[in-house]
Every structure is written in C-alpha cells, then in structure tokens.
Amino acid sequence: MITVTDLRKVYQQGKKEVVALDGVTLSVPKGSIHGIIGHSGAGKSTLVRCLTLLDRPTSGSVSIDGTELSSVKDSEIRAARRRIGMVFQHANLMDSRTAAGNVAHPLELVKTPKDKIRTRVAELLKLVGLEGFENAYPSQLSGGQRQRVGIARALASDPDVLLCDEPTSALDPATTDEILDLIQDLTKRLQLTVLIITHEMNVVKRVCESVSLLSRGRIVEHGALRDVAADLDSKLARALLPLPSSEPLPGALQRGPVLEILFSGASAKEPVLTGVARHFDIDINVLAGSVETLGGEQFGHLRVQLAENADVDAVLAYLHERGIAAKPAASAAAPVPVAAGSPLPASVLASGEQGGNS
Amino acid sequence: MNDIFSNPVLAKALPEAIIETLQMVGISSFFTVLIGLPLGVFLHVSAPGGLRPMPVTNRILSDVIVNITRSIPFAILMVALIPLARALTGTSLGPVAASVSLSIGTIPFFARLVENCLRDVHHGKIDAAQVMGSTKMQVINKVMLRESLPALVAAATTTVVTLVGYSAMAGLVGGGGLGKLAYNYGFQRFDVTVMLVTIVLIIVLVQVIQLVGERISRGLDHR
Numbered sequence: 132m133i134t135v136t137d138l139r140k141v142y143q144q145g146k147k148e149v150v151a152l153d154g155v156t157l158s159v160p161k162g163s164i165h166g167i168i169g170h171s172g173a174g175k176s177t178l179v180r181c182l183t184l185l186d187r188p189t190s191g192s193v194s195i196d197g198t199e200l201s202s203v204k205d206s207e208i209r210a211a212r213r214r215i216g217m218v219f220q221h222a223n224l225m226d227s228r229t230a231a232g233n234v235a236h237p238l239e240l241v242k243t244p245k246d247k248i249r250t251r252v253a254e255l256l257k258l259v260g261l262e263g264f265e266n267a268y269p270s271q272l273s274g275g276q277r278q279r280v281g282i283a284r285a286l287a288s289d290p291d292v293l294l295c296d297e298p299t300s301a302l303d304p305a306t307t308d309e310i311l312d313l314i315q316d317l318t319k320r321l322q323l324t325v326l327i328i329t330h331e332m333n334v335v336k337r338v339c340e341s342v343s344l345l346s347r348g349r350i351v352e353h354g355a356l357r358d359v360a361a362d363l364d365s366k367l368a369r370a371l372l373p374l375p376s377s378e379p380l381p382g383a384l385q386r387g388p389v390l391e392i393l394f395s396g397a398s399a400k401e402p403v404l405t406g407v408a409r410h411f412d413i414d415i416n417v418l419a420g421s422v423e424t425l426g427g428e429q430f431g432h433l434r435v436q437l438a439e440n441a442d443v444d445a446v447l448a449y450l451h452e453r454g455i456a457a458k459p460a461a462s463a464a465a466p467v468p469v470a471a472g473s474p475l476p477a478s479v480l481a482s483g484e485q486g487g488n489s
Numbered sequence: 490m491n492d493i494f495s496n497p498v499l500a501k502a503l504p505e506a507i508i509e510t511l512q513m514v515g516i517s518s519f520f521t522v523l524i525g526l527p528l529g530v531f532l533h534v535s536a537p538g539g540l541r542p543m544p545v546t547n548r549i550l551s552d553v554i555v556n557i558t559r560s561i562p563f564a565i566l567m568v569a570l571i572p573l574a575r576a577l578t579g580t581s582l583g584p585v586a587a588s589v590s591l592s593i594g595t596i597p598f599f600a601r602l603v604e605n606c607l608r609d610v611h612h613g614k615i616d617a618a619q620v621m622g623s624t625k626m627q628v629i630n631k632v633m634l635r636e637s638l639p640a641l642v643a644a645a646t647t648t649v650v651t652l653v654g655y656s657a658m659a660g661l662v663g664g665g666g667l668g669k670l671a672y673n674y675g676f677q678r679f680d681v682t683v684m685l686v687t688i689v690l691i692i693v694l695v696q697v698i699q700l701v702g703e704r705i706s707r708g709l710d711h712r
Contacts, residue, residue: 185619226636227635
C-alpha cells in the first residue's frame, strides 16, 4: 500500500517559484494498479521523482505500508528506495551488461553472494518470460524484451511498490498489450502495489482499477475506474468513453434535442433506448456512441437525438429513474474533440502541450 | 634502401631514440590516465546538476584546465615546466624529465575528454541506478565509467597519439627520442634519410596505437 499525502514540490527558477506539485494526495491499496494520467507539464515527471526520492518533496509525505519515505535521512535513502521498483519508459538498461547482468545489478549493490544472484536472476527472467536470453545484450533485444528485462530488474530487490513511468509509451500497440498483461499478472502473483504514470488512456482502460487525473500539479479527478467512467460530468469519463465530434450534424436530420446518455453496469445490458421510444412514442436517432468494458463492467456512452416534439425533461426523468446518467448535450455545435484510440484528448486537460512524456 | 642500413646515425642512434620516445609516451600516458581520469570524473560529478555539485570548485578547476590546454602553447608550457621537472626527477634532461611536462600538458586535455564521455552517458541510466539504491561511488563505477568505457578507450587513444606528437617537441628541449634525432640530423645536418626514417617510424607508431585502441574500444562496445 502506498499513500501520498498533500505532496508539494516547488522549484526555484531564478527568483520565480514554479509549483510543480500542488498538494497531491492519493493512496493505492496493496495488490491493485492505479493509473495517473496527465499531459506533459502536468507534473507527472516531478511526481515520479518525488516518489523515488530523486527529488525531495517541498512538503507532504510519501509512505509505503506505513513507513515514511519522504523524511528519511540521506543515509537511509538507499534502503528506502529499494522498497520501490521502477520501470522506465525506455527501460534504461545498461548497454554494457547482458540481460542477466542488468537484472543482477540491484543485487550486486548489496553484495548478494554470487550463486544466490545467479538463481534469483534465472528466476526473475523466467518470471518475465525471457528464459534463454540471459546472455543477450540490450542492443540484441526488441523494445518489448528490453522492457521485460527492465521489469525483472525492478523486481530484483523484492519491492513492495512497482512504479511505472510511461512503461509502454515507446512500444507498439501489440507489445504494449503484452507488457500491460505482464504487469497485471505480476501484480496479482506478487501482491504488488502498482502505480502507472502515463498519458495513454488505453493503458488505464486495460489494466488500472483506479485512476487519477493530474493537471497542473493537482489531482483534479480520481476514483475507481468504474466510478469515474459512470460519471457523465467527469473529464475522465469523456476520455474513457470518447465520442466523435458532433459537428457538423448531417444536414438531412430532423431538428430536435440532443442528449448524452451513459449506461453502466447492469443498465448497459437493458434495451433502454427502445424503452424510451415506446414509452414516449417518439423516434430516437443515435448520433454517436462508444462502448467499452472498463474494470470488468460494460459501459456505453451515446449521443442521441430525440424527435422535435419530445418532452426532454420527461425523458431525462425516465432515464434517471432507471439509473442511467443522461443530460442534454452541452451544445450540438460544441465540438467534442476526441478520437477513439488516441491518447488523452487535449480538452480533458485544461492546458499543457500535447505529446509524450520523456 | 642501402642508404638506410649503411647510415651510421641510424645504426647508432636510432634504437636509442626509439626507446626514448616509447619511454616518454609510455610514462606520460600512464600518469595522464592515472590523474586525468579521476580529474575528469570529478569535473563531471561536481558540475552544476551533477551527482555531487560543487559549483565553485568546479568553476575554478575548469578555468585552470582551459588555460593550460587552450591559452598556453605546449612548447612554452614545456619550457616553463623544466624547473618542476628538475625538482621532481632531479634532472631536466632525458625522457623521464620530459614526461613531467608531457603529463601536465595532456592531463587537462584527457580530463576534458573523460568529462565529455561521462556526459554522454544517458541520464536515465543514472536515475535507474540511483532508484535501485546505488551509492554515489557505485553510480560512478558501475554506471558512468562502465557505460562509457568504449568512449573512454577511444579518448585515451586520442590522448596517446597526441602524446606522440608532443614527445617530438619535448625531444627538442632535452627529452631525446625521435624528435631530437630528426632535429639534430635531419634538420641541422640535412640528412634526408634520417628525416624520412623518423617520419615513417612515427607514422607507424601512431597507426599501431590507433589500431589497437580502436580494436579494444570496439570489443567493449555492446550498443
């Protein structure tokens, strides 16, 4: 279990103070995967550096299973770090060491006996599916294999927490899925607490049980994946269940009120739309939709247009009665700039340039 | 061809000159690496944003090094250092004495090269090492030096080649060796054969150093 309380980091830039983290609070229970999503400039990198104590936080605390990390003395910092395994975007392996040598690296630092290192390294490489690659140098491995070595190395010192900084941002989609599956599998098997920092919504969709949205050094939304996805007003829901832009509406369509509807859980399985159509005897036109399975539950996000004469309030009441989130679409003309499969849409985050974290 | 073997100067003075040159290059290479390597590491580590920043010391050291390598021509530095050579070795003549000024001339040069090699080690690797709980010394030994080893060998090769050139200059002010031979016989006595043989020998020496250096460097490189 990792707990971060009111973490602040202020950098001094000449005479100006730059607030990189402005009171970040989060906690991740043991055995679960938490995603932190945000654009570059949101404070992700700073958060990582504070969690690993590469940078000392200005104030606030980081603790693992109740052991405080942020206030340890410099001499204890190394022992504290060994409780955190870290996976980097570009694996950051040593080019001069073989796969086995890289995994052995953290063990050598604490003078582990040679034969013990050998058995542990073989065990770890097997765990990440790299048996037989002991003597390969990083340059001879693919990006996905390098990341597997990185994960094995991160696990070498038996950490409680696995911190993944953009673990898949440099990988292709198929390899991304493999690595995420591996992380998920290891989390369950080793009862790790995993924190994944990313700008890719797909990573969150695939493995995270809970998620935080980091923007300008603050966590603006957080919660279990199914809760944030079920909230029609949350920015994360819009990113998790993106709808294509509604603009321009096909000209031939009738004029009528446009609604946004979000089904979740059980309600996603019921034929609610036809129910509305029958109950109010109106036509309904689906303009856009997105259906996903998130955290083991089915979610559907629809934009529908009702017949011109429809009683919008009555329809909304009918839907709410059945536990379905619905609201009039902000404005049919307002663009909802989201493309399915893309990273986090720019609109989700108040500002900050688009692009990867490095 | 006959000229070469019958030339009395070559027969008598050449073997000695070769040995002297190798002595100068060997001794000064040894001390250059011995002192220049830690100096280069210190320059890198103490730089602002480094592993152990010491801005003032770093600044002063950098300035001293720039002045030795850039401002003072080697020929002048060498003459100026003759008293120091005498104090350290008891004589101002011969290859051992010349090695003092040769070393002092190339230590800053090599230290700078080392610093550049270390700077090229990707910062992510150092972060990774620190996160896994390395001490600063472990970061330096197991990451910085080990990861830049191929580049360090290449830098050492360049330095040794530079030393061959400097040793010829040192020969003129009492160091002996091939430089002195070429100057005394080739230049002052217009002995073209001596001049040519010296040139060829120096070219061969440089080529061998270059070749060996490249081989080692490539053998160590797994990128």
